[in-house]
Amino acid sequence: MDTSRAVVDEPAHESPALLHHFATKGQQKNAASLGMWVFLAQEVMFFGGMFCAYLVYRYKYFGDFGSASQQLSITLGTINTAVLICSSLTVVLGIRAIQLGKRMALVFWLIATMVLGLAFLGIKADEYAEKFERHHVPGASFSYHELLPGQMKLPAAERQYANPHHAEMFFSLYFALTGMHALHMVVGVGLFGFLAYMAWRGKYTADYYTPIENAGLYWHFVDVVWIYLFGLLYLIDRHR
Amino acid sequence: MPEHTSEHISSLASCLAVWLALLAGTTLTVTAAFIDLGPFNTVVALAIATTKAVLVVLFYMHVKYTHEKLTGLVIVSAIFWLFILLALSMADYTTRLWR
Numbered sequence: 001m002d003t004s005r006a007v008v009d010e011p012a013h014e015s016p017a018l019l020h021h022f023a024t025k026g027q028q029k030n031a032a033s034l035g036m037w038v039f040l041a042q043e044v045m046f047f048g049g050m051f052c053a054y055l056v057y058r059y060k061y062f063g064d065f066g067s068a069s070q071q072l073s074i075t076l077g078t079i080n081t082a083v084l085i086c087s088s089l090t091v092v093l094g095i096r097a098i099q100l101g102k103r104m105a106l107v108f109w110l111i112a113t114m115v116l117g118l119a120f121l122g123i124k125a126d127e128y129a130e131k132f133e134r135h136h137v138p139g140a141s142f143s144y145h146e147l148l149p150g151q152m153k154l155p156a157a158e159r160q161y162a163n164p165h166h167a168e169m170f171f172s173l174y175f176a177l178t179g180m181h182a183l184h185m186v187v188g189v190g191l192f193g194f195l196a197y198m199a200w201r202g203k204y205t206a207d208y209y210t211p212i213e214n215a216g217l218y219w220h221f222v223d224v225v226w227i228y229l230f231g232l233l234y235l236i237d238r239h240r
Numbered sequence: 241m242p243e244h245t246s247e248h249i250s251s252l253a254s255c256l257a258v259w260l261a262l263l264a265g266t267t268l269t270v271t272a273a274f275i276d277l278g279p280f281n282t283v284v285a286l287a288i289a290t291t292k293a294v295l296v297v298l299f300y301m302h303v304k305y306t307h308e309k310l311t312g313l314v315i316v317s318a319i320f321w322l323f324i325l326l327a328l329s330m331a332d333y334t335t336r337l338w339r
Contacts, residue, residue, distance in 0.1 A: 041318035048322045089259040099249045220300045224293045231285040235273040
């Protein structure tokens with residue numbers, strides 16, 4: 001343990017880098033980090049349930065999932081992927097800044113992350129608006145007439161092709177998956193707003209920045225979820 | 241337990257290299273999506289997505305530099321549970337028509 005930092009005349013004010021119930025700073029940091037990783041493992045299961053539902057229905061309604069997937073804008077999806085990757089970079093640069101003791105640089109990178117996160121949500125809102133305009137939102141006003149190239153319109157009772165209810169299931173899963181992902185983004189942007197304020201107040205130093213690091217883990221996890229969503233919802237049926 | 245007081249600080253070059261690799265992966269996967277590879281489109285898309293995810297987890301989430309073995313245990317457990325969820329569910333749904 002680092003005894004040189006022991007403060008004799010200020011026993012009442014303990015450093016956030018070493019609370020009294022931890023033996024060392026390393027132990028405290030490992031405990032916080034482990035808690036965050038267990039939370040992320042739980043998040044894997046949370047999104048995993050929806051990914052599993054997508055897998056089951058894509059297997060059952062293979063034909064209409066193809067044409068429904070092609071209704072998504074691959075341009076906006078690609079831009080959003082790039083925006084999220086950039087926001088992961090700004091988080092990493094923010095953590096690097098505070099490790100080097102640069103407080104205002106951390107504030108800058110956190111705000112940059114929030115701006116990119118909001119840009120993602122704005123583009124997502126635009127995509128959602130287009131779905132409403134084209135009546136591709138599941139519900140009473142859902143209307144769908146798209147076909148894959150060469151796909152034949154069959155009676156609705158047929159199992160595989162050109163059944164609007166099958167496309168409706170795709171859009172239900174699309175809104176569930178991207179909606180829950182967007183909700184995580186909203187939480188992340190709020191979190192970074194709070195952390196940017198606390199960083200501006202000078203709470204974090206090169207010695208103590210665990211909350212920044214754990215928020216970063218959360219943000220990167222949300223990025224990884226999007227990487228898979230982009231592939232599964234936008235890309236894999238594009239060639240059909 | 242020995243305490244490692246010096247945290248790993250990623251170099252600017254490695255941060256930017258991973259960023260460029262992720263953007264390159266995105267370009268590659270979008271390009272590949274328009275080429276008709278039959279069932280292998282899904283394989284290629286998921287392989288590139290997994291490569292990108294591994295880059296993010298190892299470098300941006302600092303797993304490559306952590307000395308804590310429990311982190312690895314939690315990650316492997318999460319992936320394993322996800323595998324159980326997907327594999328057993330599909331083992332059911334893909335065999336329902338077997339008579």
